[in-house]
Amino acid sequence: MPITAKICGLSTPETLDAAIKGGASHVGFVFFPPSPRHLSRERAAQLAARVPDHVARVGVFVDPDNAQIESAIDAGRLDALQLHKTSPVRVAEIKARTGLELWAAVAVKTRTDLDAARTYTAAADRILYDAKTPESAALPGGMGVRFDWALLDGFRHPMPWALSGGLDPDNVAEAIRRTRATLVDVSSGVESAPGIKDETKIAAFLKAVATL
Numbered sequence: 001m002p003i004t005a006k007i008c009g010l011s012t013p014e015t016l017d018a019a020i021k022g023g024a025s026h027v028g029f030v031f032f033p034p035s036p037r038h039l040s041r042e043r044a045a046q047l048a049a050r051v052p053d054h055v056a057r058v059g060v061f062v063d064p065d066n067a068q069i070e071s072a073i074d075a076g077r078l079d080a081l082q083l084h085k086t087s088p089v090r091v092a093e094i095k096a097r098t099g100l101e102l103w104a105a106v107a108v109k110t111r112t113d114l115d116a117a118r119t120y121t122a123a124a125d126r127i128l129y130d131a132k133t134p135e136s137a138a139l140p141g142g143m144g145v146r147f148d149w150a151l152l153d154g155f156r157h158p159m160p161w162a163l164s165g166g167l168d169p170d171n172v173a174e175a176i177r178r179t180r181a182t183l184v185d186v187s188s189g190v191e192s193a194p195g196i197k198d199e200t201k202i203a204a205f206l207k208a209v210a211t212l
């Protein structure tokens, strides 16, 4: 099965184009004001217009309300929604309202954390295993925190899934070999500073994925 990749937190035409040119299957637009990657609706609309049909636009949210979601879907022409810190009931409501592909982020630090994946079976289309960030952290993701990939050994995934959390051009091949992920997601690992994507790192990440 080909390995695919999402480059998340894109905010400029140049870095978006680098992700598309490098072969990303998905591009991520963050709609969460505390994030250095947060996009205004205007900026999202400008970027969305550059994305060809074969690349999916994923909106990233943290327990959003309906108005936030609806304006972002319109502006970013979103194909899928990635929801962090959002309950299974709320994910199901959002699925019913939007009809879009829904990704439920599951924050992982211990094996027990994986149990949450099963609570989304009726609501989400994909689980995104992400590293749990510290309680005091400003963001639930996008901080380059990695979890122990061995926690996924022998775990029966209840639905399609993707791997994220602390991936970068140097470790993504090992992560894929270790976990057998077929979709990987990166944000800070292809940046030169928080919120500043690096075209060279994006290309290196996608090359590392493509050579597997």
Ligand SMILES: O=C(O)c1ccccc1N[C@@H]1O[C@H](COP(=O)(O)O)[C@@H](O)[C@H]1O
Pocket: 008, 009, 028, 030, 032, 035, 036, 037, 060, 061, 062, 084, 128, 130, 139, 140, 141, 142, 143, 144, 145, 164, 165, 166, 167, 185, 186, 187, 188, 189
């Ligand atoms: O990137 C953000 O700013 C962000 C904000 C709020 C929720 C999630 C966010 N990013 C997601 O976090 C994971 C892991 O990121 P990293 O590669 O460890 O930096 C990724 O799925 C991003 O989409």
